[in-house]
Amino acid sequence: MTQTPSTGLPRPTPQLDIDTEPFWTGGKDGKLLIHRCQDCGYRVHPPTTFCPTCDGRNVIPEAVSGRGTVVSCTVNHKQWLPGLPVPYVLAFVAIEEQDDVRLVTNITHCPAEDVHIGQKVEVYFEQAADIWAPLFKPVGA
Amino acid sequence: MEYAEKNTAITGIGQSKVSRGPQTKSPLSLTIDAALQAIEDAGLKRSDIDGMACWPGDRGDDGGMGPVGVPMLQDALRVHVNWYSNCSETAGQFGAIFNAIGAIAAGYCKHVLIYRTMYQATARKAGLTNASFQPGQKAKGNFAWYSPYHAYTAAVQQSLYFARYVHESGIKPEQVAMISVNQRRNASLNPAAVYRTPITLDDYFNSPIISTPLRIYDCDVPIDGATAIILSRLDCAKDGPNPVLRLEAVGSSMRYRNSWTQLDAEALATQAQPHVAEMMWSRTDLKPKDVDVAELYDGFSFHTINWLENFGFCKRNEAGDFIGDGSRIALEGELPINTNGGALSAGRMHAYGQVHEACVQLWGRGEARQVPGDPRVAGLSTAGGPLAGAFLMVRD
Ligand SMILES: [Zn+2]
Numbered sequence: 001m002t003q004t005p006s007t008g009l010p011r012p013t014p015q016l017d018i019d020t021e022p023f024w025t026g027g028k029d030g031k032l033l034i035h036r037c038q039d040c041g042y043r044v045h046p047p048t049t050f051c052p053t054c055d056g057r058n059v060i061p062e063a064v065s066g067r068g069t070v071v072s073c074t075v076n077h078k079q080w081l082p083g084l085p086v087p088y089v090l091a092f093v094a095i096e097e098q099d100d101v102r103l104v105t106n107i108t109h110c111p112a113e114d115v116h117i118g119q120k121v122e123v124y125f126e127q128a129a130d131i132w133a134p135l136f137k138p139v140g141a
Numbered sequence: 142m143e144y145a146e147k148n149t150a151i152t153g154i155g156q157s158k159v160s161r162g163p164q165t166k167s168p169l170s171l172t173i174d175a176a177l178q179a180i181e182d183a184g185l186k187r188s189d190i191d192g193m194a195c196w197p198g199d200r201g202d203d204g205g206m207g208p209v210g211v212p213m214l215q216d217a218l219r220v221h222v223n224w225y226s227n228c229s230e231t232a233g234q235f236g237a238i239f240n241a242i243g244a245i246a247a248g249y250c251k252h253v254l255i256y257r258t259m260y261q262a263t264a265r266k267a268g269l270t271n272a273s274f275q276p277g278q279k280a281k282g283n284f285a286w287y288s289p290y291h292a293y294t295a296a297v298q299q300s301l302y303f304a305r306y307v308h309e310s311g312i313k314p315e316q317v318a319m320i321s322v323n324q325r326r327n328a329s330l331n332p333a334a335v336y337r338t339p340i341t342l343d344d345y346f347n348s349p350i351i352s353t354p355l356r357i358y359d360c361d362v363p364i365d366g367a368t369a370i371i372l373s374r375l376d377c378a379k380d381g382p383n384p385v386l387r388l389e390a391v392g393s394s395m396r397y398r399n400s401w402t403q404l405d406a407e408a409l410a411t412q413a414q415p416h417v418a419e420m421m422w423s424r425t426d427l428k429p430k431d432v433d434v435a436e437l438y439d440g441f442s443f444h445t446i447n448w449l450e451n452f453g454f455c456k457r458n459e460a461g462d463f464i465g466d467g468s469r470i471a472l473e474g475e476l477p478i479n480t481n482g483g484a485l486s487a488g489r490m491h492a493y494g495q496v497h498e499a500c501v502q503l504w505g506r507g508e509a510r511q512v513p514g515d516p517r518v519a520g521l522s523t524a525g526g527p528l529a530g531a532f533l534m535v536r537d
Contacts (some may be wrong), residue, residue: 014285
């Protein structure tokens with residue numbers, strides 16, 4: 001069965017700002033950077049400089065393990081654009097360190113139909129224009 | 142506490158031709174068709190309209206999602222208003238109605254013209270429409286988090302919620318299918334619906350998968366069309382030719398994380414609907430069993446399924462059994478839903494098809510698709526993801 005694509009059609013990319021740039025470019029150094037409150041330890045995502053649990057303002061990017069769990073996933077079969085390889089998997093992954101940090105991603109390196117809720121996955125990065133997109137694959141794949 | 146919505150009523154409705162094209166009218170012209178019908182239906186003149194509202198306003202793009210802003214329509218109709226507003230960051234498409242309630246309560250206006258216009262059937266012939274972003278463009282806003290992952294449309298993105306709901310509820314595909322099958326049957330009785338040929342379970346299972354578990358028959362249909370309603374202050378509504386359809390209670394809250402990626406754990410499967418319904422029920426003595434007809438948002442079939450639970454018609458994760466073979470939700474059933482065919486078969490009027498149809502049913506104008514038993518209470522809902530709005534409407 002077809003593997004989900006890690007290459008093919010160029011990925012659209014987000015407009016970066018001061019808060020979001022670390023998340024999207026940490027992969028250059030192999031790091032998944034998530035903002036974290038330096039006072040209470042809560043991770044704030046999407047990234048910004050306010051901690052909603054302790055009102056702290058010292059919230060800065062910090063590397064996490066890159067491991068996570070699939071909390072939902074869908075196998076897309078429709079070719080929305082010419083050249084888009086299908087099928088591929090879109091997923092929400094909760095990072096291992098904090099369940100309420102949910103990353104949108106593609107799951108690759110396994111048959112699309114094998115991806116499932118509860119699956120343990122790990123991050124890798126793929127450069128697209130000026131970002132390094134965090135992607136996930138099954139642990140050990 | 143006197144809730145302001147109870148002092149408002151829908152007094153007139155109008156709808157342009159709703160079609161898949163090809164088109165002979167502009168979006169503005171379609172909107173005028175709907176607006177003039179609604180004004181006449183309410184027994185009013187253009188000069189009686191003193192407020193205007195819509196969702197989402199002029200989007201300034203070619204996608205057909207928001208082609209007609211309030212200024213364009215106001216100038217075309219040359220109406221003089223005391224208050225006007227568009228709004229897109231609100232409780233789903235019903236935000237326009239909820240804002241108008243406030244405007245009436247504030248004494249700004251007595252008769253608000255509210256409309257929703259779509260031109261997506263024509264727009265999509267020119268490219269991928271309703272897309273969150275396009276290759277080569279820098280993505281901004283909430284959906285930027287999806288941009289590198291080939292999540293071009295709501296169908297793919299929303300399938301993440303649908304998949305989580307299926308996982309938690311164990312709903313069977315043949316139960317999901319009955320939403321589409323039942324609504325197509327209703328559409329076959331509605332001359333204004335865009336798809337009227339009945340479908341079977343086999344047709345559903347032979348239809349293409351878009352993104353698991355979503356099939357094409359689970360998706361609503363992009364159309365060109367406009368729907369308009371007149372929301373009036375209750376004392377003024379009593380002067381009109383139609384029986385008064387009073388708004389009984391609204392739900393407009395946002396008590397979850399307002400995000401398309403970070404919805405709370407519960408809301409990943411339910412979308413942002415439970416607290417919205419909770420707010421609505423807190424403003425009325427009515428109960429779910431009092432609802433005679435339900436017009437529930439169906440941008441995708443599972444939105445309706447979520448709303449069946451979250452509106453309170455059945456318990457969490459039990460919508461599959463509630464739907465069963467479809468008889469309960471049919472026109473003759475105990476809870477008829479989406480009686481005009483909904484957005485799945487009558488076209489994507491973005492919940493304003495539902496508002497129009499609720500009025501049709503409560504006024505007894507449904508003809509071949511009229512719900513039996515003289516329905517007096519309608520339950521309405523809109524939107525998915527972190528967007529949600531709901532209200533009850535009653536004929537006293
Ligand atoms: Zn903190």
